[in-house]
Amino acid sequence: MASESEPPSGGPIRVADVAPRLEVLRERIAAAGRDPDDLTIMAVTKAFGPDAAEAALALGLNTLGENYVQEMVAKLTQVRVPEGVRPEWHFIGRLQRNKVRLLVGLVDVIETLDRPSLAREIARRMPSQRVFVQVNISEEPQKGGCAVGDTATLVNEARDLGLNVEGLMGVAAAGDLDRARSQFRTLRRLADELELRERSMGMTADLEAALAEGSTIIRVGSALFGPRAPRRRD
Numbered sequence: 001m002a003s004e005s006e007p008p009s010g011g012p013i014r015v016a017d018v019a020p021r022l023e024v025l026r027e028r029i030a031a032a033g034r035d036p037d038d039l040t041i042m043a044v045t046k047a048f049g050p051d052a053a054e055a056a057l058a059l060g061l062n063t064l065g066e067n068y069v070q071e072m073v074a075k076l077t078q079v080r081v082p083e084g085v086r087p088e089w090h091f092i093g094r095l096q097r098n099k100v101r102l103l104v105g106l107v108d109v110i111e112t113l114d115r116p117s118l119a120r121e122i123a124r125r126m127p128s129q130r131v132f133v134q135v136n137i138s139e140e141p142q143k144g145g146c147a148v149g150d151t152a153t154l155v156n157e158a159r160d161l162g163l164n165v166e167g168l169m170g171v172a173a174a175g176d177l178d179r180a181r182s183q184f185r186t187l188r189r190l191a192d193e194l195e196l197r198e199r200s201m202g203m204t205a206d207l208e209a210a211l212a213e214g215s216t217i218i219r220v221g222s223a224l225f226g227p228r229a230p231r232r233r234d
């Protein structure tokens, strides 16, 4: 990982910087036994400017992930989208009910549906919205996601509300890759049981573990763009 020792970049993110990192990432994916063209590499652009999203789009990474509502809304208006390209924006951060309305018409997939009250608000504002249910596979109280045991109920509630539930999303505990892998295995088992196609799991630090457990979408920020500056509050 070339990025670990670099200082957070203050300057613009350029295609020429991201291209070799994407090459390294694709090699990591192949080394993990997966075909990089057979899964979605989401470019997580949080804390970076519109230039990061533009670099991703220039390199064919059309799936973009953002964590903070205001940051995403502002960035969307700034990103210059190349002719003929249709970016797909995924929301991957904690979502408060009172911010759902800000995402109307802007977000393609909300990956962090984790409670019935949020499902109701999304369904009310955005009928048949594409969503993933986020599962708290690490069982850490500070993390988002529904309890593993509540997943089926929440998926069914969301379906009953008319939401288009396409997959599950999970964030593993940091540090121990064997533990991360067993948490990803849990997400995969749940997705299989519920017949959900997409499993959004794995980020820069743990993507091999996620790929081994059948991830269909990896969410990658620092491996593409370098280290992030500390974030401001949303």
Ligand SMILES: *Cc1c(COP(=O)(O)O)cnc(C)c1O
Binding pocket: 044, 046, 067, 092, 093, 171, 202, 203, 204, 205, 219, 220, 221, 222, 223
């Ligand atoms: C920031 C973030 C990522 C990307 O993290 P990196 O370590 O930069 O790859 C992925 N998923 C979620 C939910 C995030 O918040």
